[in-house]
Amino acid sequence: MSDSNEHELLIKTPKQLIYAVVAAFVIPIFVIILLAYYVSSSEKPAAGSNAFSEESIAARLAPVGTVDFVDANAPKVLKTGEQVYAAACAACHTAGAAGAPKTGDQGQWSARLSKGFDTLWQNAVNGIGAMPAKGGNSDLDDIEVARAVAYMGKEVGADFKAPEPAAPAAEAATEPAPEAAK
Known part of the structure:
Protein backbone atom coordinates (compact mmCIF):
# COMPACT_ATOMS: atom_id res chain seq x y z
CA MET A 1 0.00 0.00 0.00
CA GLU A 43 -31.25 53.16 22.83
CA LYS A 44 -34.60 51.40 22.76
CA PRO A 45 -37.42 52.24 25.11
CA ALA A 46 -38.22 49.41 27.45
CA ALA A 47 -41.58 47.72 27.17
CA GLY A 48 -44.15 49.65 29.14
CA SER A 49 -41.85 52.61 29.66
CA ASN A 50 -44.54 55.07 28.56
CA ALA A 51 -47.05 53.63 31.02
CA PHE A 52 -46.72 56.63 33.30
CA SER A 53 -46.81 59.35 30.66
CA GLU A 54 -49.62 61.89 30.91
CA GLU A 55 -51.26 60.62 27.71
CA SER A 56 -51.29 57.01 28.90
CA ILE A 57 -52.71 57.92 32.28
CA ALA A 58 -55.40 60.10 30.69
CA ALA A 59 -56.35 57.29 28.32
CA ARG A 60 -56.75 54.84 31.20
CA LEU A 61 -58.77 57.29 33.29
CA ALA A 62 -61.03 58.41 30.44
CA PRO A 63 -64.66 57.40 30.84
CA VAL A 64 -65.83 54.41 28.85
CA GLY A 65 -68.76 56.30 27.38
CA THR A 66 -70.03 59.82 27.24
CA VAL A 67 -73.45 61.32 27.47
CA ASP A 68 -74.25 64.14 25.08
CA PHE A 69 -77.26 66.22 25.86
CA VAL A 70 -79.04 67.63 22.84
CA ASP A 71 -81.48 70.49 23.11
CA ALA A 72 -84.72 69.12 21.68
CA ASN A 73 -85.93 72.66 20.96
CA ALA A 74 -82.81 73.62 19.02
CA PRO A 75 -83.14 73.69 15.24
CA LYS A 76 -81.80 70.62 13.50
CA VAL A 77 -78.56 71.17 11.63
CA LEU A 78 -79.00 69.54 8.25
CA LYS A 79 -76.14 67.53 6.78
CA THR A 80 -74.68 68.07 3.34
CA GLY A 81 -75.17 65.52 0.60
CA GLU A 82 -71.61 64.31 0.97
CA GLN A 83 -72.04 63.81 4.73
CA VAL A 84 -75.27 61.86 4.24
CA TYR A 85 -73.65 59.77 1.50
CA ALA A 86 -70.70 58.91 3.76
CA ALA A 87 -72.96 58.03 6.71
CA ALA A 88 -75.81 56.13 5.05
CA CYS A 89 -75.24 55.50 1.34
CA ALA A 90 -71.57 54.66 0.89
CA ALA A 91 -71.82 51.23 2.53
CA CYS A 92 -73.81 49.83 -0.40
CA HIS A 93 -73.20 52.25 -3.27
CA THR A 94 -69.39 52.16 -3.05
CA ALA A 95 -69.21 48.39 -3.46
CA GLY A 96 -72.45 47.84 -5.37
CA ALA A 97 -73.87 45.63 -2.63
CA ALA A 98 -77.33 44.08 -3.13
CA GLY A 99 -77.56 45.42 -6.67
CA ALA A 100 -76.99 49.06 -5.70
CA PRO A 101 -75.55 51.11 -8.56
CA LYS A 102 -71.94 52.02 -7.83
CA THR A 103 -71.21 55.67 -7.26
CA GLY A 104 -69.51 57.15 -10.31
CA ASP A 105 -70.49 54.34 -12.72
CA GLN A 106 -72.39 56.15 -15.49
CA GLY A 107 -73.49 52.89 -17.13
CA GLN A 108 -75.38 51.79 -14.04
CA TRP A 109 -76.88 55.22 -13.41
CA SER A 110 -77.96 56.26 -16.93
CA ALA A 111 -81.37 54.52 -16.84
CA ARG A 112 -82.04 55.81 -13.33
CA LEU A 113 -81.03 59.39 -14.17
CA SER A 114 -83.42 59.43 -17.11
CA LYS A 115 -86.31 59.06 -14.63
CA GLY A 116 -85.46 62.44 -13.12
CA PHE A 117 -84.48 63.83 -9.77
CA ASP A 118 -87.93 63.63 -8.19
CA THR A 119 -88.30 59.92 -8.92
CA LEU A 120 -84.82 59.15 -7.58
CA TRP A 121 -85.52 61.22 -4.50
CA GLN A 122 -88.87 59.48 -3.82
CA ASN A 123 -87.20 56.08 -4.27
CA ALA A 124 -84.48 57.08 -1.80
CA VAL A 125 -86.99 58.40 0.76
CA ASN A 126 -89.39 55.45 0.51
CA GLY A 127 -86.91 52.73 -0.43
CA ILE A 128 -86.89 50.58 -3.55
CA GLY A 129 -85.83 46.97 -4.09
CA ALA A 130 -83.25 45.99 -1.50
CA MET A 131 -82.62 49.61 -0.48
CA PRO A 132 -84.38 50.55 2.75
CA ALA A 133 -86.13 53.87 3.17
CA LYS A 134 -83.65 56.73 3.68
CA GLY A 135 -80.79 54.29 3.30
CA GLY A 136 -81.71 52.68 6.61
CA ASN A 137 -81.29 55.89 8.61
CA SER A 138 -84.75 57.04 9.65
CA ASP A 139 -83.29 60.08 11.42
CA LEU A 140 -82.51 61.72 8.08
CA ASP A 141 -84.67 64.60 6.96
CA ASP A 142 -86.14 64.46 3.46
CA ILE A 143 -83.99 67.44 2.47
CA GLU A 144 -80.87 65.58 3.60
CA VAL A 145 -81.87 62.60 1.46
CA ALA A 146 -82.48 64.94 -1.49
CA ARG A 147 -79.02 66.42 -1.00
CA ALA A 148 -77.51 62.94 -1.01
CA VAL A 149 -79.36 62.08 -4.24
CA ALA A 150 -78.09 65.31 -5.81
CA TYR A 151 -74.56 64.54 -4.64
CA MET A 152 -74.64 61.02 -6.09
CA GLY A 153 -76.17 62.31 -9.32
CA LYS A 154 -73.40 64.89 -9.70
CA GLU A 155 -70.83 62.11 -9.29
CA VAL A 156 -72.06 60.62 -12.60
CA GLY A 157 -72.53 63.90 -14.41
CA ALA A 158 -76.17 64.76 -13.68
CA ASP A 159 -77.10 68.41 -13.29
CA PHE A 160 -79.01 68.04 -10.03
CA LYS A 161 -79.24 71.03 -7.72
CA ALA A 162 -79.14 70.24 -4.00
CA PRO A 163 -82.27 71.64 -2.33
CA GLU A 164 -82.05 74.26 0.36
CA PRO A 165 -84.32 74.09 3.41
CA ALA A 166 -87.39 76.32 3.42
CA ALA A 167 -87.10 79.51 5.44
CA PRO A 168 -88.61 79.23 8.92
CA ALA A 169 -92.12 80.63 9.26
CA ALA A 170 -91.02 83.36 11.71
CA GLU A 171 -88.48 84.75 9.25
CA ALA A 172 -90.92 84.57 6.34
CA ALA A 173 -93.54 86.60 8.28
CA THR A 174 -91.12 89.43 9.09
CA GLU A 175 -89.81 89.82 5.51
CA PRO A 176 -91.92 91.80 3.06
CA ALA A 177 -93.40 89.92 0.13
CA PRO A 178 -91.29 90.20 -3.05
CA GLU A 179 -94.09 92.02 -4.92
CA ALA A 180 -94.75 94.47 -2.08
CA ALA A 181 -91.10 95.47 -1.96
CA LYS A 182 -91.19 96.83 -5.51
Whole structure:
Protein backbone atom coordinates (compact mmCIF):
# COMPACT_ATOMS: atom_id res chain seq x y z
CA MET A 1 0.00 0.00 0.00
CA SER A 2 1.11 3.45 -0.73
CA ASP A 3 1.26 6.34 1.68
CA SER A 4 -0.81 8.57 -0.65
CA ASN A 5 -4.07 6.83 0.34
CA GLU A 6 -3.69 7.63 3.98
CA HIS A 7 -5.52 10.62 5.43
CA GLU A 8 -3.58 13.17 7.35
CA LEU A 9 -5.10 14.85 10.39
CA LEU A 10 -4.97 18.60 10.89
CA ILE A 11 -4.06 18.20 14.53
CA LYS A 12 -0.76 16.39 14.80
CA THR A 13 0.47 17.32 18.29
CA PRO A 14 -1.13 17.53 21.73
CA LYS A 15 -0.38 21.27 21.79
CA GLN A 16 -2.46 21.78 18.64
CA LEU A 17 -5.28 19.71 20.23
CA ILE A 18 -5.32 21.98 23.30
CA TYR A 19 -5.46 25.11 21.10
CA ALA A 20 -8.36 23.66 19.10
CA VAL A 21 -10.37 22.72 22.21
CA VAL A 22 -9.81 26.13 23.82
CA ALA A 23 -10.76 27.91 20.57
CA ALA A 24 -13.91 25.77 20.28
CA PHE A 25 -15.08 27.13 23.65
CA VAL A 26 -13.67 30.66 23.66
CA ILE A 27 -14.75 31.81 20.19
CA PRO A 28 -18.50 31.00 20.64
CA ILE A 29 -18.49 32.57 24.11
CA PHE A 30 -16.79 35.68 22.72
CA VAL A 31 -19.38 35.88 19.89
CA ILE A 32 -22.26 35.53 22.37
CA ILE A 33 -20.83 38.31 24.57
CA LEU A 34 -20.48 40.63 21.56
CA LEU A 35 -24.05 39.93 20.43
CA ALA A 36 -25.41 40.56 23.93
CA TYR A 37 -23.49 43.83 24.11
CA TYR A 38 -24.75 44.88 20.67
CA VAL A 39 -28.39 44.18 21.56
CA SER A 40 -28.28 45.83 24.98
CA SER A 41 -26.32 48.93 23.96
CA SER A 42 -28.92 50.40 21.60
CA GLU A 43 -31.25 53.16 22.83
CA LYS A 44 -34.60 51.40 22.76
CA PRO A 45 -37.42 52.24 25.11
CA ALA A 46 -38.22 49.41 27.45
CA ALA A 47 -41.58 47.72 27.17
CA GLY A 48 -44.15 49.65 29.14
CA SER A 49 -41.85 52.61 29.66
CA ASN A 50 -44.54 55.07 28.56
CA ALA A 51 -47.05 53.63 31.02
CA PHE A 52 -46.72 56.63 33.30
CA SER A 53 -46.81 59.35 30.66
CA GLU A 54 -49.62 61.89 30.91
CA GLU A 55 -51.26 60.62 27.71
CA SER A 56 -51.29 57.01 28.90
CA ILE A 57 -52.71 57.92 32.28
CA ALA A 58 -55.40 60.10 30.69
CA ALA A 59 -56.35 57.29 28.32
CA ARG A 60 -56.75 54.84 31.20
CA LEU A 61 -58.77 57.29 33.29
CA ALA A 62 -61.03 58.41 30.44
CA PRO A 63 -64.66 57.40 30.84
CA VAL A 64 -65.83 54.41 28.85
CA GLY A 65 -68.76 56.30 27.38
CA THR A 66 -70.03 59.82 27.24
CA VAL A 67 -73.45 61.32 27.47
CA ASP A 68 -74.25 64.14 25.08
CA PHE A 69 -77.26 66.22 25.86
CA VAL A 70 -79.04 67.63 22.84
CA ASP A 71 -81.48 70.49 23.11
CA ALA A 72 -84.72 69.12 21.68
CA ASN A 73 -85.93 72.66 20.96
CA ALA A 74 -82.81 73.62 19.02
CA PRO A 75 -83.14 73.69 15.24
CA LYS A 76 -81.80 70.62 13.50
CA VAL A 77 -78.56 71.17 11.63
CA LEU A 78 -79.00 69.54 8.25
CA LYS A 79 -76.14 67.53 6.78
CA THR A 80 -74.68 68.07 3.34
CA GLY A 81 -75.17 65.52 0.60
CA GLU A 82 -71.61 64.31 0.97
CA GLN A 83 -72.04 63.81 4.73
CA VAL A 84 -75.27 61.86 4.24
CA TYR A 85 -73.65 59.77 1.50
CA ALA A 86 -70.70 58.91 3.76
CA ALA A 87 -72.96 58.03 6.71
CA ALA A 88 -75.81 56.13 5.05
CA CYS A 89 -75.24 55.50 1.34
CA ALA A 90 -71.57 54.66 0.89
CA ALA A 91 -71.82 51.23 2.53
CA CYS A 92 -73.81 49.83 -0.40
CA HIS A 93 -73.20 52.25 -3.27
CA THR A 94 -69.39 52.16 -3.05
CA ALA A 95 -69.21 48.39 -3.46
CA GLY A 96 -72.45 47.84 -5.37
CA ALA A 97 -73.87 45.63 -2.63
CA ALA A 98 -77.33 44.08 -3.13
CA GLY A 99 -77.56 45.42 -6.67
CA ALA A 100 -76.99 49.06 -5.70
CA PRO A 101 -75.55 51.11 -8.56
CA LYS A 102 -71.94 52.02 -7.83
CA THR A 103 -71.21 55.67 -7.26
CA GLY A 104 -69.51 57.15 -10.31
CA ASP A 105 -70.49 54.34 -12.72
CA GLN A 106 -72.39 56.15 -15.49
CA GLY A 107 -73.49 52.89 -17.13
CA GLN A 108 -75.38 51.79 -14.04
CA TRP A 109 -76.88 55.22 -13.41
CA SER A 110 -77.96 56.26 -16.93
CA ALA A 111 -81.37 54.52 -16.84
CA ARG A 112 -82.04 55.81 -13.33
CA LEU A 113 -81.03 59.39 -14.17
CA SER A 114 -83.42 59.43 -17.11
CA LYS A 115 -86.31 59.06 -14.63
CA GLY A 116 -85.46 62.44 -13.12
CA PHE A 117 -84.48 63.83 -9.77
CA ASP A 118 -87.93 63.63 -8.19
CA THR A 119 -88.30 59.92 -8.92
CA LEU A 120 -84.82 59.15 -7.58
CA TRP A 121 -85.52 61.22 -4.50
CA GLN A 122 -88.87 59.48 -3.82
CA ASN A 123 -87.20 56.08 -4.27
CA ALA A 124 -84.48 57.08 -1.80
CA VAL A 125 -86.99 58.40 0.76
CA ASN A 126 -89.39 55.45 0.51
CA GLY A 127 -86.91 52.73 -0.43
CA ILE A 128 -86.89 50.58 -3.55
CA GLY A 129 -85.83 46.97 -4.09
CA ALA A 130 -83.25 45.99 -1.50
CA MET A 131 -82.62 49.61 -0.48
CA PRO A 132 -84.38 50.55 2.75
CA ALA A 133 -86.13 53.87 3.17
CA LYS A 134 -83.65 56.73 3.68
CA GLY A 135 -80.79 54.29 3.30
CA GLY A 136 -81.71 52.68 6.61
CA ASN A 137 -81.29 55.89 8.61
CA SER A 138 -84.75 57.04 9.65
CA ASP A 139 -83.29 60.08 11.42
CA LEU A 140 -82.51 61.72 8.08
CA ASP A 141 -84.67 64.60 6.96
CA ASP A 142 -86.14 64.46 3.46
CA ILE A 143 -83.99 67.44 2.47
CA GLU A 144 -80.87 65.58 3.60
CA VAL A 145 -81.87 62.60 1.46
CA ALA A 146 -82.48 64.94 -1.49
CA ARG A 147 -79.02 66.42 -1.00
CA ALA A 148 -77.51 62.94 -1.01
CA VAL A 149 -79.36 62.08 -4.24
CA ALA A 150 -78.09 65.31 -5.81
CA TYR A 151 -74.56 64.54 -4.64
CA MET A 152 -74.64 61.02 -6.09
CA GLY A 153 -76.17 62.31 -9.32
CA LYS A 154 -73.40 64.89 -9.70
CA GLU A 155 -70.83 62.11 -9.29
CA VAL A 156 -72.06 60.62 -12.60
CA GLY A 157 -72.53 63.90 -14.41
CA ALA A 158 -76.17 64.76 -13.68
CA ASP A 159 -77.10 68.41 -13.29
CA PHE A 160 -79.01 68.04 -10.03
CA LYS A 161 -79.24 71.03 -7.72
CA ALA A 162 -79.14 70.24 -4.00
CA PRO A 163 -82.27 71.64 -2.33
CA GLU A 164 -82.05 74.26 0.36
CA PRO A 165 -84.32 74.09 3.41
CA ALA A 166 -87.39 76.32 3.42
CA ALA A 167 -87.10 79.51 5.44
CA PRO A 168 -88.61 79.23 8.92
CA ALA A 169 -92.12 80.63 9.26
CA ALA A 170 -91.02 83.36 11.71
CA GLU A 171 -88.48 84.75 9.25
CA ALA A 172 -90.92 84.57 6.34
CA ALA A 173 -93.54 86.60 8.28
CA THR A 174 -91.12 89.43 9.09
CA GLU A 175 -89.81 89.82 5.51
CA PRO A 176 -91.92 91.80 3.06
CA ALA A 177 -93.40 89.92 0.13
CA PRO A 178 -91.29 90.20 -3.05
CA GLU A 179 -94.09 92.02 -4.92
CA ALA A 180 -94.75 94.47 -2.08
CA ALA A 181 -91.10 95.47 -1.96
CA LYS A 182 -91.19 96.83 -5.51
